[in-house]
Amino acid sequence: MSLYFDAVAVLTAPASGGSFKSRIYSARNLRAAPAQIYALITEASKWDTVLAEVIEKADILNLERKLTPLLALLLVHDHLLAKKGIAAPATHWLRQAVERHKVRLKAEFTKARVRRGCGSVEQLKSAILRQKREADGSSQFVYPRWVRVNNIRSTLEDQLRTTFADYQRVDSLMALAPDDEGKNKQKLLYLDPHIPDLVAVPYGADFTSSPAYKSGEIILQDKASCFPAYLLLGDRGPADPWQGDLVDGCAAPGNKTTHMASLVAKQKQKTRKRIFCMDASKLRSKTLQKMVTLAGADPTVTVLQGQDFLALDPLDERFQEVSGLLLDPSCSGSGIIGRDDFPQLTLPQANVPKVKPQGKKRKRQADDQDDAGEQSKVTVEAPTASPSDENDIPSGALDDDRLTKLSNLQARIVEHALSFPAATHVTYSTCSIHLIENEAVVARILASEVAQRRGWRLLRRDEQPEGLRKWKHRGVRRDRENGESDVTPAEVDLPGDALEACLRCWTGDAEGLGGFFVAGFVRDAQSEDKTSPKVKRSNTVHDETTEKDDAEEDDDNDDDDDDDEWDGFSD
Numbered sequence: 269m270s271l272y273f274d275a276v277a278v279l280t281a282p283a284s285g286g287s288f289k290s291r292i293y294s295a296r297n298l299r300a301a302p303a304q305i306y307a308l309i310t311e312a313s314k315w316d317t318v319l320a321e322v323i324e325k326a327d328i329l330n331l332e333r334k335l336t337p338l339l340a341l342l343l344v345h346d347h348l349l350a351k352k353g354i355a356a357p358a359t360h361w362l363r364q365a366v367e368r369h370k371v372r373l374k375a376e377f378t379k380a381r382v383r384r385g386c387g388s389v390e391q392l393k394s395a396i397l398r399q400k401r402e403a404d405g406s407s408q409f410v411y412p413r414w415v416r417v418n419n420i421r422s423t424l425e426d427q428l429r430t431t432f433a434d435y436q437r438v439d440s441l442m443a444l445a446p447d448d449e450g451k452n453k454q455k456l457l458y459l460d461p462h463i464p465d466l467v468a469v470p471y472g473a474d475f476t477s478s479p480a481y482k483s484g485e486i487i488l489q490d491k492a493s494c495f496p497a498y499l500l501l502g503d504r505g506p507a508d509p510w511q512g513d514l515v516d517g518c519a520a521p522g523n524k525t526t527h528m529a530s531l532v533a534k535q536k537q538k539t540r541k542r543i544f545c546m547d548a549s550k551l552r553s554k555t556l557q558k559m560v561t562l563a564g565a566d567p568t569v570t571v572l573q574g575q576d577f578l579a580l581d582p583l584d585e586r587f588q589e590v591s592g593l594l595l596d597p598s599c600s601g602s603g604i605i606g607r608d609d610f611p612q613l614t615l616p617q618a619n620v621p622k623v624k625p626q627g628k629k630r631k632r633q634a635d636d637q638d639d640a641g642e643q644s645k646v647t648v649e650a651p652t653a654s655p656s657d658e659n660d661i662p663s664g665a666l667d668d669d670r671l672t673k674l675s676n677l678q679a680r681i682v683e684h685a686l687s688f689p690a691a692t693h694v695t696y697s698t699c700s701i702h703l704i705e706n707e708a709v710v711a712r713i714l715a716s717e718v719a720q721r722r723g724w725r726l727l728r729r730d731e732q733p734e735g736l737r738k739w740k741h742r743g744v745r746r747d748r749e750n751g752e753s754d755v756t757p758a759e760v761d762l763p764g765d766a767l768e769a770c771l772r773c774w775t776g777d778a779e780g781l782g783g784f785f786v787a788g789f790v791r792d793a794q795s796e797d798k799t800s801p802k803v804k805r806s807n808t809v810h811d812e813t814t815e816k817d818d819a820e821e822d823d824d825n826d827d828d829d830d831d832d833e834w835d836g837f838s839d
């Protein structure tokens with residue numbers, strides 16, 4: 269019986285981040301085995317719509333007042349579908365509360381199956397899973413696990429021969445979708461047509477204990493996150509290597525830095541290129557250093573730990589050769605796919621008219637916890653940040669004010685990058701879907717004094733690397749409706765070719781990605797720069813007080829009064 273109270277407690281505990289499984293396994297004060305709780309919830313969530321319907325039609329919640337909707341759903345699941353029935357002694361009140369109605373429940377379950385035209389319980393299971401996937405739109409797309417091969421330590425060919433030796437190649441992303449039972453297919457592999465050295469496998473594939481992952485030969489990095497480094501460094505090879513050094517200004521945990529290093533390694537240059545990377549957060553910088561070392565990029569990459577990019581002096585002689593800069597600053601994270609796999613159960617409702625066809629989806633209620641004093645007191649711990657967690661998502665509500673502050677900071681960061689004396693290529697990216705952080709920032713940058721003075725322009729679609737030229741999702745002129753009441757949809761006045769130059773990724777389409785934005789800026793190295801070094805310097809050097817605040821605020825999570833400053837990183 270503690271199993272059911274524990275399951276209710278897990279489902280009603282405040283959200284704490286991390287995967288559903290990790291939240292159960294890290295929960296305190298559970299009496300039942302975590303594996304048993306996990307199995308009960310996942311199984312019950314596959315059947316929730318039918319169970320809610322059966323419970324409502326059998327009127328159990330009105331007849332058994334001590335049962336909450338959630339408790340009833342879990343118990344009726346085991347009563348009707350678990351081999352051994354309800355896991356409680358025959359005399360326990362929970363079991364009796366359900367078994368008293370066994371004839372009625374069985375009859376309603378049979379009617380639910382017949383109504384759906386299913387001859388067996390197995391058929392019914394497949395039918396409801398299909399129905400669920402169609403209802404939430406997930407039958408139309410698939411979120412795979414993306415794996416990038418690190419050219420410093422390996423090659424795609426090597427990995428296909430070793431790590432993926434027993435994987436079968438498929439020619440569409442959809443082939444990686446879970447089956448009708450919701451189970452992830454195993455050992456299938458799709459070679460990405462846009463990003464070199466990137467493959468997709470079914471989402472459930474776990475590489476964390478594989479030798480290739482542990483040795484940094486492969487890196488788990490979402491496809492969209494691979495756009496910026498590829499847009500910057502392109503398809504260059506030994507015949508046409510990158511000229512100059514590189515900077516990643518907002519680098520932790522280091523996915524894009526190590527991707528840059530991997531692309532540089534592919535060029536097999538005779539003279540070693542330097543990549544400077546930094547992060548204002550000292551804490552995240554430690555992960556950055558670990559990722560760089562794991563990727564074998566130490567000889568090329570210098571990590572400036574806790575360094576605020578805005579405080580970097582472009583005229584410092586260390587950066588005189590810097591020709592390319594990648595900027596992926598803090599953003600709202602509004603494009604991130606809910607990796608939260610926490611089941612949202614459709615619950616039965618009490619006191620509904622008997623003719624009501626189906627239970628409505630509603631949020632788990634606080635009162636689901638008040639059940640006869642046997643409720644477990646569960647605390648679910650947030651797991652520690654993983655190195656692959658590349659997004660520093662701000663806490664707090666997202667509204668126009670926050671987006672404006674973010675976009676001010678984003679524009680400042682990119683404009684600072686445009687002032688490096690030898691810079692000819694800059695990329696700007698976010699994992700936000702909001703135009704104000706994306707195309708609007710691009711418009712501001714193009715209109716900025718530094719861009720005009722130094723002749724910066726957008727990298728046109730026809731100049732982009734081959735894979736990205738083929739990418740069809742481009743910049744937008746106005747925000748898509750997203751139902752967020754606190755954010756006013758924005759518009760931007762950019763010409764068509766500028767929008768074509770911007771690349772977008774969206775959630776919920778056939779590409780299997782989260783929301784993402786990237787644009788590249790270029791200038792002719794010979795462009796005349798009419799201002800004197802003195803003026804340039806005063807434009808770029810950052811006030812020391814702000815530098816300190818910027819660098820420390822994410823470690824301390826301090827608030828800051830400066831309108832342009834982003835007030836908090838979640839490490």
Ligand SMILES: C[S@@+](CC[C@H](N)C(=O)[O-])C[C@H]1O[C@@H](n2cnc3c(N)ncnc32)[C@H](O)[C@@H]1O
Pocket residue numbers: 493517518519520521522523524525546547548549552575576577578596597598599658659660681818822837
């Ligand atoms: C979206 S994350 C970067 C993810 C990273 N590019 C990757 O692919 O792994 C943004 C990072 O920028 C850092 N950041 C924000 N403002 C910064 C600044 N002014 N200087 C340096 N780092 C900054 C944050 O601490 C955060 O780690």
